[in-house]
Amino acid sequence: MKLAEYKNQIYSCLRCGFCFDHEVGSQAKICPSHVTYGMESFGARGKLAIARALVDEAIEYDSDVAQRVYACTECGACEEQCFKYLDLLGIYRAMKGELAERDLVPTALADVARAAEREGNPYGQAAGKRLDWAPGRERVGKKAETVFFAGCTPSYLRRGIARGAYQLLEAGDVDFGLLAEEVCCGHPSYVAGDLAGARAAVARNVEAIERSGATRVVFACPGCLATFRDEAPELLGRPLPFEAVHVTELLTERLAAGWRLRKQSRVVTYHDPCNLGRGLGIYDAPRRVIDAVPGVRRTEMRRTMARSFCCGNGGFVRFGYEPMAIENEATRLEEAVATGADLLLSACPACQIAFLDAKRRAKAAIEVLDIVEWLATAL
Ligand code: SF4
Numbered sequence: 001m002k003l004a005e006y007k008n009q010i011y012s013c014l015r016c017g018f019c020f021d022h023e024v025g026s027q028a029k030i031c032p033s034h035v036t037y038g039m040e041s042f043g044a045r046g047k048l049a050i051a052r053a054l055v056d057e058a059i060e061y062d063s064d065v066a067q068r069v070y071a072c073t074e075c076g077a078c079e080e081q082c083f084k085y086l087d088l089l090g091i092y093r094a095m096k097g098e099l100a101e102r103d104l105v106p107t108a109l110a111d112v113a114r115a116a117e118r119e120g121n122p123y124g125q126a127a128g129k130r131l132d133w134a135p136g137r138e139r140v141g142k143k144a145e146t147v148f149f150a151g152c153t154p155s156y157l158r159r160g161i162a163r164g165a166y167q168l169l170e171a172g173d174v175d176f177g178l179l180a181e182e183v184c185c186g187h188p189s190y191v192a193g194d195l196a197g198a199r200a201a202v203a204r205n206v207e208a209i210e211r212s213g214a215t216r217v218v219f220a221c222p223g224c225l226a227t228f229r230d231e232a233p234e235l236l237g238r239p240l241p242f243e244a245v246h247v248t249e250l251l252t253e254r255l256a257a258g259w260r261l262r263k264q265s266r267v268v269t270y271h272d273p274c275n276l277g278r279g280l281g282i283y284d285a286p287r288r289v290i291d292a293v294p295g296v297r298r299t300e301m302r303r304t305m306a307r308s309f310c311c312g313n314g315g316f317v318r319f320g321y322e323p324m325a326i327e328n329e330a331t332r333l334e335e336a337v338a339t340g341a342d343l344l345l346s347a348c349p350a351c352q353i354a355f356l357d358a359k360r361r362a363k364a365a366i367e368v369l370d371i372v373e374w375l376a377t378a379l
Pocket residue numbers: 019030031032033034042043044071072073074075076077078079
């Protein structure tokens with residue numbers, strides 16, 4: 001949608017500040033961008049003021065506007081707390097789309113999106129190495145009811161996540177295959193505001209899945225899942241002919257059917273990835289799977305579920321806004337350590353990279369794993 005189509009919503013902003021200031025009843029700020037950069041224009045209320053000036057044609061898009069709009073992890077905390085229930089993420093995406101049309105995407109993010117479109121992954125890695133994480137080739141191109149879509153970060157940077165999901169699906173007797181043609185889901189282009197690039201990536205993957213005949217696609221990366229479940233139907237202008245599910249949703253089905261995991265004596269805290277939790281409303285499935293491991297005590301962080309605090313690394317902000325990523329991942333790691341847990345789990349490769357970085361800087365003892373990596377050790 002164009003920004004002008006959000007005019008009524010933009011005018012409805014009360015300037016109350018619930019969207020960027022303190023979490024209700026605490027002194028903890030909710031917006032990673034506002035935490036780090038301090039200025040109102042980096043928080044939701046300020047961006048709404050910028051949006052209003054744009055639709056009123058009082059200002060024009062320029063690099064200052066771009067700097068603020070892209071300093072956003074798309075965590076959705078502002079929208080969760082908005083007093084007027086405004087579609088804030090929709091408004092930011094409309095601004096990004098118009099910035100991209102004017103070639104005003106910050107260089108670091110533009111490079112990532114271009115690499116994803118050119119190479120099929122945002123890291124400039126060889127396409128031929130994409131499936132190197134897989135234990136074998138027998139499932140590549142296999143006709144099956146389910147496809148496991150590994151995504152770029154698990155395929156190249158956090159291969160333990162791809163392998164863990166693969167092992168869990170095998171152990172759960174899921175009939176699944178891998179796509180030989182898998183490329184980046186389109187999330188980096190979407191975040192940059194390049195809808196044509198995102199549409200091309202989505203179309204390529206959806207066509208490959210359609211050719212496979214699968215009726216269900218399983219994801220371990222919430223960014224990929226959000227792209228397929230929320231964005232792909234709109235980008236393609238049609239519903240998808242398959243179901244898109246998170247691996248923990250599928251595992252809860254298996255647990256209900258009597259599947260069992262081995263004992264682990266751990267105190268575990270779980271971080272809700274923003275795309276999975278606030279974005280897709282998947283809060284229970286990961287917790288149910290953790291609770292199904294005998295011997296585990298799960299403890300919640302002070303900010304949790306819909307009020308969870310971002311790991312600081314969504315929206316590819318690590319590329320171009322590194323101080324923001326570093327400051328906020330450290331804050332969230334401290335919240336995890338404060339629970340007394342010996343294991344911090346997330347369900348997102350970007351969160352895990354963030355927490356491993358924070359752990360290294362803080363020399364913290366807490367172990368950091370992705371939920372599927374850890375569950376694979378309980379098989
Ligand atoms: S989505 Fe998150 S980072 Fe972006 S403005 Fe809202 S609270 Fe801040």
